[in-house]
Structure formats: C-alpha cells, structure tokens
Amino acid sequence: MTVLEQLNSGTMYLICGGIVAFVAVVCAVFMVRAWRAGKALGMDPARMKRAVTASATFSVLPSVGILLGVIALSGSLGIPWPWLRLSVIGALHYETQVAQAAAEQLGLKLSGESMTADGFATIALLMSVCIMWGMILMTVFGRRYLARLSRGSAVKPAGVKGGFADAAMTAMFVGMVSAYLGSYIGDFVSGAGRFRFAGSWTPLAVAAVSALAMAGFTWLTEKKHMEWLEGFSVAGSMLLGMLTAVIIGG
Amino acid sequence: MAEQPKHPLSPYDEYLRATHRLGRMASVVTLILLIGAPFVMGGVLGAAPNLSAAAKGFLAVGLVWTVSSVAEFLIYTPMLGAGGSYLAFITGNLINMKIPCAMNAREMVGAKSGTAENEIISTLSIATSSLVTIVVLALGVLLLTPLTPVLQSAALRPAFDQVVPALFGALAWRYYRKDVRLALIPLAVMSALFILLPSLTSSTSMMIIPSGALAIGLSYLSYRKERAA
Numbered sequence: 119m120t121v122l123e124q125l126n127s128g129t130m131y132l133i134c135g136g137i138v139a140f141v142a143v144v145c146a147v148f149m150v151r152a153w154r155a156g157k158a159l160g161m162d163p164a165r166m167k168r169a170v171t172a173s174a175t176f177s178v179l180p181s182v183g184i185l186l187g188v189i190a191l192s193g194s195l196g197i198p199w200p201w202l203r204l205s206v207i208g209a210l211h212y213e214t215q216v217a218q219a220a221a222e223q224l225g226l227k228l229s230g231e232s233m234t235a236d237g238f239a240t241i242a243l244l245m246s247v248c249i250m251w252g253m254i255l256m257t258v259f260g261r262r263y264l265a266r267l268s269r270g271s272a273v274k275p276a277g278v279k280g281g282f283a284d285a286a287m288t289a290m291f292v293g294m295v296s297a298y299l300g301s302y303i304g305d306f307v308s309g310a311g312r313f314r315f316a317g318s319w320t321p322l323a324v325a326a327v328s329a330l331a332m333a334g335f336t337w338l339t340e341k342k343h344m345e346w347l348e349g350f351s352v353a354g355s356m357l358l359g360m361l362t363a364v365i366i367g368g
Numbered sequence: 369m370a371e372q373p374k375h376p377l378s379p380y381d382e383y384l385r386a387t388h389r390l391g392r393m394a395s396v397v398t399l400i401l402l403i404g405a406p407f408v409m410g411g412v413l414g415a416a417p418n419l420s421a422a423a424k425g426f427l428a429v430g431l432v433w434t435v436s437s438v439a440e441f442l443i444y445t446p447m448l449g450a451g452g453s454y455l456a457f458i459t460g461n462l463i464n465m466k467i468p469c470a471m472n473a474r475e476m477v478g479a480k481s482g483t484a485e486n487e488i489i490s491t492l493s494i495a496t497s498s499l500v501t502i503v504v505l506a507l508g509v510l511l512l513t514p515l516t517p518v519l520q521s522a523a524l525r526p527a528f529d530q531v532v533p534a535l536f537g538a539l540a541w542r543y544y545r546k547d548v549r550l551a552l553i554p555l556a557v558m559s560a561l562f563i564l565l566p567s568l569t570s571s572t573s574m575m576i577i578p579s580g581a582l583a584i585g586l587s588y589l590s591y592r593k594e595r596a597a
Contacts, residue, residue, distance in 0.1 A: 185505055321530060360534050
C-alpha cells in the first residue's frame with residue numbers, strides 16, 4: 119500500500135471528518151445563538167432570514183471553487199487532509215505554498231509519487247502551525263480589541279488598511295511570487311548546466327498558462343461583470359495550468 | 369480573572385460575553401485538533417513530524433503568514449464583530465469568501481459597523497457560509513472518492529506535480545498587475561540569482577525572505593515618493 123493510498127484510507131477520513139463535524143457543530147451553535155439574540159433585540163426575522171439566504175447562495179459557487187482546490191491537492195496529500203484544511207481555517211493559495219515549503223525542507227517534491235509518511239506528517243504540521251495566528255490573536259486579544267474599538271479609543275481599522283501596511287502586504291506577496299517564478303526561470307536557464315537553457319520548461323509553461331487564465335478570469339469579472347466567477351478564479355486558473363502539464367507530458 | 373460588572377449586564381452584553389467565552393473555547397479546541405491531527409495521522413502511518421524541518425519551513429514561509437494574520441486580525445475583526453470573527457478565523461477562506469459574504473449580507477439589510485445588528489448579521493452570514501462550504505465539500509469528497517484511481521493515474525501525475533507553478537502563475541497575475549514596476553525588479557533579481565546559483569532552487573522558500581524584503585523596500589520608497597509629491 120502506497121503512502122497516498124494510506125492517506126485515502128477510512129481511518130484518515132474518520133480523523134479529518136471528525137474535526138470537520140466539530141467545526142460544523144460550532145457554526146450551527148453560533149448561528150442559533152445569533153438568531154435568538156437577534157429576535158430578543160427586536161430584529162425583524164425576515165431581514166435575518168434574508169441575510170442567511172443571501173449568504174447561502176453567495177457561498178455555493180466559491181465553495182465549488184474551493185472543492186477544485188481539494189482536487190488540486192489530492193494528488194500529493196490524498197483527499198481527507200486537503201478536505202479538512204479547506205473546510206476549516208485554510209485557503210488554497212496558502213495550503214499549497216506552505217506544503218511546498220515543508221516538502222522542500224525535507225528534500226521532497228510535493229507529489230504523490232515521492233510522498234513519504236514522515237514527509238506527510240511534517241507537511242501537515244507546518245500547514246496547521248503557519249495559519250493558526252488569526253485564531254490565536256482572536257482568542258487572546260479579540261475581546262479587548264473590540265471593546266477598545268467600541269469605546270472609540272483604538273486606531274481606526276481604515277487607517278491600518280489605507281497606509282503603508284496595505285502596500286507592504288502586497289509587496290510581501292510580490293516578493294514571494296517572484297522568488298518562485300525566479301526559481302523556474304533559473305531552473306530552465308541553468309538547471310542542466312549554467313546558461314545551457316536545457317532545464318525543465320514545464321513549470322514556466324504551467325505558470326504562464328495559469329497567469330493567462332487568471333487574466334481571463336479577471337477580465338470577465340471586472341469588464342463583463344461576471345462577479346460570480348471570482349470564487350473560481352484561482353482554482354480554475356490552477357487547473358488550466360495543470361492541464362497544460364498533462365498536454366505537454368510533464 | 370474577569371472584572372465583575374457594577375451594574376447588571378443588558379441581554380445583548382450578556383450575549384457578547386457568552387459569545388467571547390464560547391468563541392475562545394471553540395478556538396482552543398479547534399487549535400488542539402488541528403495541531404494534534406498531523407501527529408495522529410502520522411501515528412496511523414507509523415511516522416511522526418520532523419520538527420526541525422517544520423521549524424525551518426516556518427522560518428521560510430510561516431513569518432510571512434504570521435504578519436498577514438496580524439493584519440487580517442486588525443482589519444477584519446472590527447468589520448465582523450465578535451461572533452463573526454471567531455467563526456471566520458476558525459473556518460478560514462477569509463478574503464475569498466467570508467469577508468465579501470458578510471459585507472454582502474450587511475449591505476442587504478443595511479447594518480452599520482459596530483452595531484448590535486451588525487454583530488448578529490455577520491455571525492449569521494459567516495456561520496451560514498461556513499456550513500454551506502462544509503456541506504459542498506463533504507458532498508464533493510463523497511463524489512471524489514470513487515474517482516481516486518483516476519486522480520492518481522499516471523496520465524494525471526504531471527498535473528499534480530505542477531500544482532505549485534500553477535498557483536504562482538495565477539498569483540503573479542493577481543499581484544503583479546497592482547504595480548508592474550514593483551514586480552519586475554524582484555523578479556529580475558531573483559531570476560538572476562537562480563540562474564547564477566542554480567543550487568538555490570532546492571531552497572526556494574528561504575529566498576522568499578530576501579525577495580520579500582526587496583519588494584517591501586521598493587514599495588516603501590514608492591510610498592514615500594507619493595507622499596512627498
């Protein structure tokens with residue numbers, strides 16, 4: 119039995135499914151409490167119902183986009199773990215990038231073929247650790263932060279977003295993307311000997327198709343007002359890029 | 369220990385207090401489950417996480433996401449209120465789904481930030497959105513399971529080997545188009561480094577730090593120039 123087959127075993131589904139079920143119960147409890155509190159406050163149940171209905175319909179299409187992310191990661195990490203990660207806490211762009219960084223530290227490639235049991239456990243741990251800070255900050259500081267804001271003594275959130283902080287966040291991601299794209303260019307130019315242009319060009323082709331697909335999604339969303347496509351843009355672009363690898367044979 | 373209120377709390381204040389208590393408990397349990405799962409799953413496989421490699425990986429990419437998490441906490445918590453924030457940080461997919469979903473619901477009912485109505489609507493919206501995602505993914509996984517042999521077939525292997533380039537191609541469009549000049553310099557510098565030192569490709573994630581620092585430095589220069597103008 120390969121590691122990937124073990125990662126798709128019933129036990130793994132049980133572990134991950136149990137955590138997903140716990141989070142579903144938490145959501146249901148919060149929902150019922152909020153509904154009751156809204157009624158106690160005298161809010162119109164029809165308006166609350168409209169908020170619930172709008173949120174449900176709004177979420178269906180992006181959820182299908184997230185499901186495509188599960189498919190994208192299933193080839194290297196099995197189905198249950200990406201299912202858990204993308205149902206709870208995660209986001210596709212984050213999961214893939216952190217999984218790749220962990221694989222790199224272990225000298226592995228992020229693929230089902232080279233996945234080892236130790237490798238998976240390490241990758242899964244790093245994926246959990248790197249994105250837990252929002253939850254920790256909310257647990258430790260959430261109450262005080264919201265109390266300060268309601269007293270009007272805290273920095274306005276708009277100030278946080280509008281200054282250099284917003285530009286710095288974008289720059290940080292530009293730096294991250296540049297490091298990876300630079301490595302694909304370097305691998306193609308010097309991967310099989312310095313300046314021999316004989317390295318693998320598949321990652322470059324895949325990245326280029328993915329970027330073009332993303333440009334197409336952006337155009338449709340912004341110019342043709344097909345906002346519903348936005349939830350599919352990253353996962354859809356990735357799948358088109360990955361299809362390129364199948365066509366050119368990896 | 370929590371300070372005892374001098375006056376009896378209003379039902380709404382009592383609701384908020386209980387929400388924080390419940391939210392903290394749910395977050396702590398979720399954290400334990402998420403951190404524990406890799407150890408349990410590793411145990412099933414007869415393996416354990418390599419903590420040294422995980423620590424190195426954290427230094428390479430974790431710091432970027434830590435900064436991002438702090439910014440998300442500062443920016444989104446006031447928009448979502450207590451209940452919405454706890455749920456959003458537990459269930460994830462903030463920028464691509466939870467925030468626009470809550471904003472949409474808030475606009476539909478005309479709730480204002482910081483009000484009790486906003487607190488209730490945000491919580492209802494994010495709880496609904498999270499439950500929809502959980503149901504859609506569970507149904508999708510049920511349908512996917514019979515397709516596992518196809519997904520693991522040799523024909524599709526090249527696709528799954530290229531998940532990371534596919535991701536960074538898509539993200540390149542998303543972030544580069546915001547400021548092409550800012551993007552070109554780090555890309556040129558990184559490409560030159562990887563061309564001259566091809567062995568660096570085995571530790572690309574470590575190169576995020578200098579690349580990110582360069583991009584942030586350039587962005588700061590541009591920001592100062594714009595402010596001075």
